[in-house]
Amino acid sequence: MSTVSPAEPTVGADPGVPLLAVRGVTAGYRPAPAPPILDGIDFTVGAGRRVAVLGPNGGGKTTLFRVLLGELAPRAGTVELARAAVVPQTERSRLDFPVSALDVALMGAISRLPWWRRPGRAERAQAREALAAVGLGEHVDRTFGDLSGGQRQRVLVARALVQDAPVILLDEPFSGLDATSAALLEDVLARLAAEGRTLLIATHDVQQARGWNDLVLCLNQQQIAFGAPSLLTREVLERTYGADLVDIDCAQHGPERTVLPAHHCDHDHGHDHRP
Numbered sequence: 122m123s124t125v126s127p128a129e130p131t132v133g134a135d136p137g138v139p140l141l142a143v144r145g146v147t148a149g150y151r152p153a154p155a156p157p158i159l160d161g162i163d164f165t166v167g168a169g170r171r172v173a174v175l176g177p178n179g180g181g182k183t184t185l186f187r188v189l190l191g192e193l194a195p196r197a198g199t200v201e202l203a204r205a206a207v208v209p210q211t212e213r214s215r216l217d218f219p220v221s222a223l224d225v226a227l228m229g230a231i232s233r234l235p236w237w238r239r240p241g242r243a244e245r246a247q248a249r250e251a252l253a254a255v256g257l258g259e260h261v262d263r264t265f266g267d268l269s270g271g272q273r274q275r276v277l278v279a280r281a282l283v284q285d286a287p288v289i290l291l292d293e294p295f296s297g298l299d300a301t302s303a304a305l306l307e308d309v310l311a312r313l314a315a316e317g318r319t320l321l322i323a324t325h326d327v328q329q330a331r332g333w334n335d336l337v338l339c340l341n342q343q344q345i346a347f348g349a350p351s352l353l354t355r356e357v358l359e360r361t362y363g364a365d366l367v368d369i370d371c372a373q374h375g376p377e378r379t380v381l382p383a384h385h386c387d388h389d390h391g392h393d394h395r396p
């Protein structure tokens with residue numbers, strides 16, 4: 122499923138009917154001859170899969186998501202997907218708007234409704250259901266900005282559920298969450314995958330990606346590798362993270378886990394400790 126030759130970026134195909142197919146994509150913010158931000162991206166993913174999208178800062182994870190959402194047209198190549206919803210980084214959400222968790226989840230209905238229809242009773246019921254599905258049934262009327270980071274992240278997952286998209290893109294959803302909040306979110310994501318949704322999850326946590334035992338996509342402007350987490354060898358991690366890779370000798374990572382991206386060691390800092 123994977124090779125790691127730099128001259129020949131990995132082309133990956135997840136067996137089964139693809140829900141998402143990215144074929145030979147090159148993309149950038151400025152036209153050629155400016156170098157592209159992403160080059161030679163080529164993978165397919167079937168239903169019900171979690172894909173950990175790994176890469177250094179500036180490696181192109183968010184840019185790939187923008188291409189998948191149709192916000193950035195590729196310079197070359199094609200993207201085929203039914204419909205995608207995005208769960209953005211919560212730090213980028215406005216927290217000073219006086220909106221409730223229900224209001225935020227309800228925003229997911231707007232993209233599905235014709236322009237003349239405002240969300241009504243059916244959509245409100247759906248938003249409540251989505252909030253209950255992410256474990257926030259008791260918090261529908263709470264102000265979004267007053268919720269913890271983990272709760273806000275789950276409200277944004279509920280909004281994506283209301284959009285009813287088969288593919289959900291999550292941009293570093295675990296960033297800043299403490300262990301309890303991260304575990305709650307992990308459970309929600311595992312359930313969504315079990316229901317047949319495909320999740321692309323940008324993360325800096327290589328160990329977490331290994332733990333899911335699903336799929337990993339390693340990006341460093343080029344596609345370094347795509348396939349099962351077993352491909353996360355030292356060589357692949359070196360090519361993915363380059364200078365960001367550090368040798369770890371702390372006991373918690375075990376003797377076989379001697380290299381990790383630098384962010385991994387920082388991921389306990391700055392946590393929001395409300396679940």
Ligand SMILES: Nc1ncnc2c1ncn2[C@@H]1O[C@H](COP(=O)(O)OP(=O)(O)OP(=O)(O)O)[C@@H](O)[C@H]1O
Binds near residue numbers: 176185
């Ligand atoms: N709107 C933009 N216009 C021009 N360049 C951009 C724009 N957005 C991102 N870039 C550049 O594209 C490159 C890839 O950025 P991107 O945000 O996709 O990386 P990332 O892997 O998501 O990084 P991080 O882990 O830091 O979020 C970076 O060099 C960045 O400066």
